[in-house]
Amino acid sequence: MTRRLLLSYLSLTIVILLGFGVSLGLTYASDQRQRAQRLFEREAAVLADLVEQDIRLKDYEDLPRLAAEYARLSDGRVLILDRQAKVLASAPESTTAALSDGEQRDLMTALAGGRATSMRDSVTLGTEVFSVAVPAASGGTTLGAVHLAAPTDEVTEAIHRVVVALAVGALAILGCVAGVGVALARWTTRPIRALENATDRLAGGVLDTPAATNIGPPELRRLAATFNHTAKRLQLLVEQQRGFAADASHQLRTPLTALRLRLENLEPDLAQSGQANLDAAITEIDRLADLVEQLLSLARLEEGGATPAVVDLDEVVAGRIANWTTPAGEQGVHIAVAGVPPGEVLAVPGTLEQILDNLLSNALRVAPRGSTITIDRRRLGRPGMPAVVGDVLLHVRDQGPGMSAEQRRLAFNRFWREPGAAKGGSGLGLAIVARLVQASGAHITLDDAPGGGLDAVIALRPARTEPVLSRLSQYRARHRHGLRERTPAVSASR
Numbered sequence: 040m041t042r043r044l045l046l047s048y049l050s051l052t053i054v055i056l057l058g059f060g061v062s063l064g065l066t067y068a069s070d071q072r073q074r075a076q077r078l079f080e081r082e083a084a085v086l087a088d089l090v091e092q093d094i095r096l097k098d099y100e101d102l103p104r105l106a107a108e109y110a111r112l113s114d115g116r117v118l119i120l121d122r123q124a125k126v127l128a129s130a131p132e133s134t135t136a137a138l139s140d141g142e143q144r145d146l147m148t149a150l151a152g153g154r155a156t157s158m159r160d161s162v163t164l165g166t167e168v169f170s171v172a173v174p175a176a177s178g179g180t181t182l183g184a185v186h187l188a189a190p191t192d193e194v195t196e197a198i199h200r201v202v203v204a205l206a207v208g209a210l211a212i213l214g215c216v217a218g219v220g221v222a223l224a225r226w227t228t229r230p231i232r233a234l235e236n237a238t239d240r241l242a243g244g245v246l247d248t249p250a251a252t253n254i255g256p257p258e259l260r261r262l263a264a265t266f267n268h269t270a271k272r273l274q275l276l277v278e279q280q281r282g283f284a285a286d287a288s289h290q291l292r293t294p295l296t297a298l299r300l301r302l303e304n305l306e307p308d309l310a311q312s313g314q315a316n317l318d319a320a321i322t323e324i325d326r327l328a329d330l331v332e333q334l335l336s337l338a339r340l341e342e343g344g345a346t347p348a349v350v351d352l353d354e355v356v357a358g359r360i361a362n363w364t365t366p367a368g369e370q371g372v373h374i375a376v377a378g379v380p381p382g383e384v385l386a387v388p389g390t391l392e393q394i395l396d397n398l399l400s401n402a403l404r405v406a407p408r409g410s411t412i413t414i415d416r417r418r419l420g421r422p423g424m425p426a427v428v429g430d431v432l433l434h435v436r437d438q439g440p441g442m443s444a445e446q447r448r449l450a451f452n453r454f455w456r457e458p459g460a461a462k463g464g465s466g467l468g469l470a471i472v473a474r475l476v477q478a479s480g481a482h483i484t485l486d487d488a489p490g491g492g493l494d495a496v497i498a499l500r501p502a503r504t505e506p507v508l509s510r511l512s513q514y515r516a517r518h519r520h521g522l523r524e525r526t527p528a529v530s531a532s533r
Contacts, residue, residue: 086109091182249270252267
């Protein structure tokens with residue numbers, strides 16, 4: 040944005056400078072040419088007055104000297120004619136032969152009693168000249184004519200100097216505008232950048248540093264103040280929501296436990312016909328307690344503060360398989376493990392156990408009898424390369440009905456349940472899994488399993504990367520090892 044503002048300032052300045060500079064340059068050039076032309080007209084008129092008496096008296100001896108003197112002063116050429124267009128004097132002497140058609144017409148105009156002034160290219164002088172032809176008259180009678188042609192070099196050089204000065208001045212002004220524009224653009228965009236950073240932090244769930252309200256234009260200051268107020272309100276609402284979920288869940292645990300105990304105490308005094316209703320009520324209380332426990336887990340996760348640490352994934356997988364083998368066997372489902380043990384990964388301690396428990400619980404809920412749930416481990420990272428998320432993949436595959444693409448997209452939302460799902464679920468299991476994976480700095484996706492079913496893929500980062508030695512390094516290592524083995528024998532022989 041700073042560059043765009045600066046570009047707009049410079050563009051506007053360039054347009055103004057071009058309009059002002061070009062008009063000023065053209066005006067100055069026209070004025071200088073007109074002044075020089077009037078000056079040559081006066082000089083030609085003075086020379087005509089000087090030669091008029093000599094022509095009238097037919098005293099031509101002094102005319103060559105006057106012509107030479109004027110030619111020297113004007114660095115041009117002078118031509119003096121009598122009434123019959125006879126050349127009485129010229130300087131330089133070859134002037135007559137080099138007159139152009141236009142100059143000859145100007146002389147005819149002067150001999151007819153008129154004046155002719157123009158600017159044209161001169162053949163003899165090889166440059167552009169001011170051409171002036173005036174009559175030498177006495178008492179209204181034209182006795183001859185005077186033609187004066189002088190180069191425009193001095194006027195042109197003066198115009199060029201002014202144009203260069205205007206260009207230098209315009210560049211200096213442009214540089215000043217660029218400096219002021221950069222400062223102004225930064226002053227204008229600094230609060231916008233601060234507001235953008237605050238927005239990014241708020242999107243991440245925290246606003247530790249509010250947007251500055253004491254920099255930038257007044258409009259942006261008011262915008263920053265409004266944003267800070269909105270952010271505080273949002274944080275307060277989120278904290279209240281989290282606090283309500285945590286407090287409500289915590290407060291519900293005790294009465295639910297007491298209610299379950301009371302129902303169990305009713306069992307001896309209850310008739311056999313009401314036993315089924317009692318079992319159903321206890322089941323619903325257990326389901327509600329499980330829901331409360333999951334809400335508490337989400338509340339703890341959203342409080343944050345957990346840091347990933349080194350966790351042995353192989354040990355976690357072995358423990359979860361041992362824990363779920365018996366429940367799976369009761370349903371006629373086999374749990375298998377595949378792949379290469381990946382070793383240690385980075386995760387928040389305790390989260391991998393909860394993740395696998397939730398995924399295995401969901402898989403058992405939909406797995407048909409006689410099917411297999413597979414836990415597959417893969418390590419994709421290459422030795423010697425930096426460890427990144429995705430170098431270790433953990434798959435949990437079932438052979439159930441699977442999910443559509445739209446269902447997989449919604450599966451991580453809170454309280455979402457698949458249409459037609461069996462009773463007993465809370466709709467929080469995958470939401471908790473997603474938060475646990477995120478807390479560990481990992482990723483999770485749901486894909487179609489080969490042959491049908493659902494494949495939950497967790498991308499983890501390995502705890503360390505084993506370095507790999509190049510062939511040269513391996514050779515050097517073996518060579519040093521061989522030397523160490525031979526050295527004692529050589530010493531003993533000595």
